[in-house]
Amino acid sequence: EDKLSTVVKQMKPSGIRKFFDVAKQIEDVISLGVGEPDFDTPWHIREAGIYSIEQGHTHYTENAGLLELRKQICDYYKRRYDLEYQAETDCLVTIGGSEALDNCFRALLNPGDEVIVATPCFVSYEPTVHMAGGVVKYLPLQHQDEFKITPEGLKACITDKTKLLMINFPGNPTGGTMSKEDYTKLVPIIKEHEIIVISDEIYSELIYEGEHASLAHFPEIKDQVLIVNGFSKAFAMTGWRLGYLLGPSTILQAVIKIHQFAIMSAPTTAQYAAIEALKNGQKNVDAMRLAYKARRNLIVDGFNKMGLPTHLPKGAFYIFPDIRPTGLTSDEFCERLIKEQRVACVPGTAFGEAGTGFIRVSYASSLEEIKEALSRIATFVEPFN
Ligand code: PLP
DSSP: OOOOOHHHHOOOOOOHHHHHHHHHHHSOOOOOOOSSSSSSHHHHHHHHHHHHHHHTTSSSSTTTTTTHHHHHHHHHHHHHHOOOTTTSSSSSEEEEHHHHHHHHHHHHHHOEEEEEESSSSTTTTTHHHHHHHHHEEEEOOOOOGTTTOOOHHHHHOOTEEEEEEEOSOOOOOOOOOOOHHHHTTTTHHHHHTTTTEEEEOOOOOSSSOOOOOOOGOOOTGGEEEEEEEEEEETTGGGGGGOEEEOOOHHHHHHHHHHHHHSSSSOOHHHHHHHHHHHOHHHHHHHHHHHHHHHHHHHHHHHHHHOOOOOHHHHHOEEEEEBOOOGGGOOOHHHHHHHHHOOOOOEHHHHHHHTTTTTTEEEOOHHHHHHHHHHHHHHHHGGGOO
């Protein structure tokens, strides 16, 4: 134990994992807790992976990933989001968005550099920033602002040590989105303070109203923005472990140095499957989006009817209900809900202090399961009203 590094000793277990150890011991649980699609990877994408193995594509690829895949990724970002990147210099294929995030922090942070993290947020940001020697400054997002970043909120976090801004829209755990207009107000601040933005756009395909916007859409700061994305959520490919990073070549080339020594190259089979996903998978994405939208409408309505105020998220596959009307804490609510009604959700506090009084409910489950879960939750909440 005393041989372990100080950073690792300080690392807390994930608030999600801790909770799922409890859930595993109870039978007949409906889990609205996990952050992954309930859909399996579309069959033609799986087949492309299988075929690549049959073809003997069982070797390393180029460090940055197959050029054909990088070209497909850049074409896709141009086609879907009207953003231009060069496959040869501005794109790195990684082991999930997770590796892309970790590499960015390691490539950019010196000890003591501050990273502004919009929160409640994905559980990996804080520990990976710490491992890279950075210091997290939380920017709390508010229910009444639909969990968007405001210019005032951003300004309040900036110090002379600020180096990075970590954002995630559409967001886990809130489902919050930022429109181009919302971003417009942040751009001059980011430019003035020369902040590098890491934009985790892993849920960019899961937007139910409006269009996906990115800070990279603003030419005056495009060179300050690194985009993290991947195949896990859009194409239901969590287990393939494939993601990517897009950004200015100066930073990308530094990140590739880390990737080359730590990883070599992302999994080859997954890269072939991903090429197929980008070439022929848009129809699958569109179908899954429609399914999620119907579930979202049902579940948001259900929670609001129970007297738990829930904003209608425009993206991702989570809702973030305010459970304070019950008088319970987030932890108490989730623990009692699973024990008394066998429904698993995650306490908002697992995503940072800003999640106090909220819970995260994932709707990446079938409509039938969601209906049954809603009825169980209503039974649980009833006595508090
Ligand atoms: N970013 C966010 C916001 C996520 O929710 C997740 C997964 O839950 C990831 C990144 C990691 O995804 P990947 O499977 O691409 O590593």
